[in-house]
Amino acid sequence: MTAQELPISGDADVVRVRQAVRAAAVQAKLSLVDQTKLVTAASELARNTLTYGGGGGALVEQVDNGLRKGVKAVFRDKGPGIADVAQALTDGFTSGSGMGLGLGGARRLVDEFAIETAPGDGTTVTVVKWAR
């Protein structure tokens, strides 16, 4: 499967990103629980891209490290960025009306998690989940 680039500019796009991640996870033969964890993490990150990043895009692709297959998803926006990443990752911290669970929860649900962000410079969150 080639990489799939998806826009995130409305509620319907969040649904489409979830569906694309699910399809990639099935292809990479992730277990049902791992599929569910990855799709849930993707849903949180896509919503953050929309709500806080002012929209952006997601890149969904299958990856293979020679030993295992997996799915990588990258969420990008050109929004305000995150000044204090540690704070943003803390469960319960929200600058909006959420529960502050999305970012920290997404990190727990995947195998690899990275945030690249700077104030005024947008945010990119990359996650990977490997088939066991």
Added chain:
Amino acid sequence: MERLPILKIGQMLLVSIQVDLRDDMVIALQEDLADRIVETGARGVVIDITALDIVDSFTGRMLATIAALSRVLDAETVVVGMRPAVAITLVELGLSLDGIKTALDVERGMRLLSSARGTAR
């Protein structure tokens, strides 16, 4: 916008979620349910999530809000049909559905609601 149908069964309302949930549909459901509880005097709400393949923080918050608002309107909410993989993921996400009654399926959910009402009387 597509809205989720709310069925009235006796003294209860049943919402069976059968589509991929968009956030705007979730918000509309909260409002529609509050209206229908008042309009029908329903004493219980059953939300069937059998078809939902994920519950994220947004949907989880919606379930908690519906449970809270129905309580204020003198109705009880039961969430039924959560898939095992969804339950495992919710715990790891850090979402506790404290204060939300759950049951395995619609039938058990309805029984739970009517027995709760029975002892309350």
